[in-house]
Amino acid sequence: MIVVMKSGCTQADVDHVVELIRQLGLKDHIIVGTDRTVVAALGDKRGIDKGSIENAPMVDRIVPILAPYKVASREVKQEPSVVPLLTPEAEIGTQKIGVIAGPCSVESEAQIMDVARRVRAAGAIGLRGGAFKPRTNPYDFQGLGEEGLRLLARAREETGLAVVTEVMSIAQIDLVAEYADVLQIGARNMHNFNLLKAAGQCGKPVLLKRGMVASLDEFLLAAEYVISEGNPNVVLCERGIRTTETYVRNTLPLAIVPAIKRESHLPIIVDPSHGTGHAYMVPAMCRAAIAAGADGLMIEVHPDPEHALTDGAQSITCEAFEQVMQDLRAVAAAVGRTS
Ligand code: PEP
Numbered sequence: 001m002i003v004v005m006k007s008g009c010t011q012a013d014v015d016h017v018v019e020l021i022r023q024l025g026l027k028d029h030i031i032v033g034t035d036r037t038v039v040a041a042l043g044d045k046r047g048i049d050k051g052s053i054e055n056a057p058m059v060d061r062i063v064p065i066l067a068p069y070k071v072a073s074r075e076v077k078q079e080p081s082v083v084p085l086l087t088p089e090a091e092i093g094t095q096k097i098g099v100i101a102g103p104c105s106v107e108s109e110a111q112i113m114d115v116a117r118r119v120r121a122a123g124a125i126g127l128r129g130g131a132f133k134p135r136t137n138p139y140d141f142q143g144l145g146e147e148g149l150r151l152l153a154r155a156r157e158e159t160g161l162a163v164v165t166e167v168m169s170i171a172q173i174d175l176v177a178e179y180a181d182v183l184q185i186g187a188r189n190m191h192n193f194n195l196l197k198a199a200g201q202c203g204k205p206v207l208l209k210r211g212m213v214a215s216l217d218e219f220l221l222a223a224e225y226v227i228s229e230g231n232p233n234v235v236l237c238e239r240g241i242r243t244t245e246t247y248v249r250n251t252l253p254l255a256i257v258p259a260i261k262r263e264s265h266l267p268i269i270v271d272p273s274h275g276t277g278h279a280y281m282v283p284a285m286c287r288a289a290i291a292a293g294a295d296g297l298m299i300e301v302h303p304d305p306e307h308a309l310t311d312g313a314q315s316i317t318c319e320a321f322e323q324v325m326q327d328l329r330a331v332a333a334a335v336g337r338t339s
Pocket residue numbers: 104130134185186187188209239274
């Protein structure tokens with residue numbers, strides 16, 4: 001349920017409501033809106049007497065939240081959320097399209113520095129690159145580990161790009177958070193509820209990828225795990241789902257963009273690299289995602305895709321990335337955004 005405060009309420013009124021919520025054994029989550037402050041009360045409300053809250057000073061009303069997700073839902077917060085990745089310019093969820101680009105995996109200093117400089121010059125705000133890779137085959141390249149994280153941090157130092165990199169387990173969180181600006185939770189871990197909770201407690205923004213067979217509700221409930229731990233900075237990322245199709249690696253359902261916008265205040269970006277599996281499809285799907293209302297993109301870019309250690313077939317070159325960024329300007333303008 002949400003406790004809607006009257007306008008003009010003081011911090012002491014809000015603190016009192018928070019205390020009452022906690023006394024009932026529920027978790028609180030305060031959302032300060034442009035004209036109203038609301039406090040969400042989260043948890044199992046069976047047998048709970050709401051009377052004390054209803055009658056508290058400056059409480060306007062109590063509204064049940066109908067969606068299964070609460071703090072991720074639009075019912076709790078109507079204004080779209082803006083997630084800062086690193087600096088005030090590196091945000092996702094504003095008028096400006098936020099692009100995160102870089103290789104699937106960090107492979108060497110030369111590779112990551114080269115990509116970082118190129119994507120930065122073309123207008124990216126974030127640098128992606130896996131140091132810990134979730135590989136289907138245990139004998140395949142597993143990532144450079146901490147050395148990869150160090151290289152990403154070096155690239156940030158030079159370019160100012162926000163570093164986005166995957167964390168695969170709770171045990172890796174402290175190490176990854178030491179170097180990264182944004183923790184990526186991959187498709188294979190979207191249902192790893194303990195990891196989601198730990199990422200929520202860590203305090204860094206989280207880029208949450210949709211599980212390859214997850215429904216929209218499951219996707220938003222995964223985000224709910226992170227936010228309900230006190231971390232509101234979640235960026236959703238559609239990366240394609242498993243279907244019976246074989247001409248693509250995954251099927252990219254762009255209809256999720258307007259659906260998420262209707263259900264949630266969280267920003268959503270699209271990853272057309274994993275979403276298609278083919279470099280030639282990536283530029284068209286970047287344009288389509290922005291036309292559909294996505295807040296940004298995550299794109300795999302490699303200086304030499306033919307020799308990439310992971311996901312070369314879906315990685316575009318730095319030149320192709322520059323072209324994508326140019327083409328996005330017109331599309332963004334056509335839908336009232338900037339890029
Ligand atoms: C990745 O971003 O390289 C990755 C492994 O993505 P996903 O979790 O979407 O498969």
